[in-house]
Amino acid sequence: xxxxxxxxxxxxxxxxxxxxxxxxxxxxxxxxxxxxxxxxxxxxxxxxxxxxxxxxxxxxxxxxxxxxxxxxxxxxxxxxxxxxxxxxxxxxxxxxxxxxxxxxxxxxxxxxxxx
Amino acid sequence: xxxxxxxxxxxxxxxxxxxxxxxxxxxxxxxxxxxxxxxxxxxxxxxxxxxxxxxxxxxxxxxxxxxxxxxxxxxxxxxxxxxxxxxxxxxxxxxxxxxxxxxxxxxxxxxxxx
Numbered sequence: 504x505x506x507x508x509x510x511x512x513x514x515x516x517x518x519x520x521x522x523x524x525x526x527x528x529x530x531x532x533x534x535x536x537x538x539x540x541x542x543x544x545x546x547x548x549x550x551x552x553x554x555x556x557x558x559x560x561x562x563x564x565x566x567x568x569x570x571x572x573x574x575x576x577x578x579x580x581x582x583x584x585x586x587x588x589x590x591x592x593x594x595x596x597x598x599x600x601x602x603x604x605x606x607x608x609x610x611x612x613x614x615x616x617x618x
Numbered sequence: 619x620x621x622x623x624x625x626x627x628x629x630x631x632x633x634x635x636x637x638x639x640x641x642x643x644x645x646x647x648x649x650x651x652x653x654x655x656x657x658x659x660x661x662x663x664x665x666x667x668x669x670x671x672x673x674x675x676x677x678x679x680x681x682x683x684x685x686x687x688x689x690x691x692x693x694x695x696x697x698x699x700x701x702x703x704x705x706x707x708x709x710x711x712x713x714x715x716x717x718x719x720x721x722x723x724x725x726x727x728x729x730x731x732x
Contacts, residue, residue, distance in 0.1 A: 543725075544724055545723050606665030
């Protein structure tokens with residue numbers, strides 16, 4: 504059982520470039536999330552999705568876009584990368600009950616550097 | 619607004635001793651969930667323990683227990699019999715009704731000494 508798979512694990516972008524962070528889960532979770540973790544900080548929510556075709560903004564959505572065409576996939580798109588987007592990005596998923604006692608399942612993270 | 623506060627940036631504990639990591643939260647919701655996650659140096663996020671706001675008993679999972687004091691809005695993590703492998707970053711988090719969101723504290727780095 505793979506859980507939540509994120510690719511790539513590392514990436515260096517130049518300012519102004521674009522890229523897509525991939526996230527796939529095989530647990531049939533309805534809810535999926537993208538977080539970013541800046542050095543020495545907690546996680547901040549970028550976007551979330553409650554099911555295929557439904558997405559919404561989190562705390563820090565500027566500079567990002569998402570789509571959810573299937574239950575399994577939740578890619579995060581960075582347009583016009585900026586140094587402020589240098590961070591570690593985590594994708595996570597969970598069951599539909601928001602306060603589900605088993606928490607989130609996280610991917611292993613993508614470390615992105617914008618230079 | 620919802621808020622999670624972890625006031626201990628770093629903590630040291632001797633191997634085999636117990637340690638308490640502090641977490642306070644702020645919410646006006648009556649229904650919410652409190653979580654603790656562990657992040658080892660390898661970077662992954664590992665779910666440890668959960669406490670629901672209506673749960674009367676403190677949650678326990680093996681060596682982890684959550685000291686839930688609702689009136690004080692605190693949800694401290696207690697790790698008993700610390701092991702070297704417990705050295706990691708620990709995050710307190712809260713999910714709340716009305717949003718499908720979980721907010722995280724800034725974390726506490728725990729160092730276990732041999």
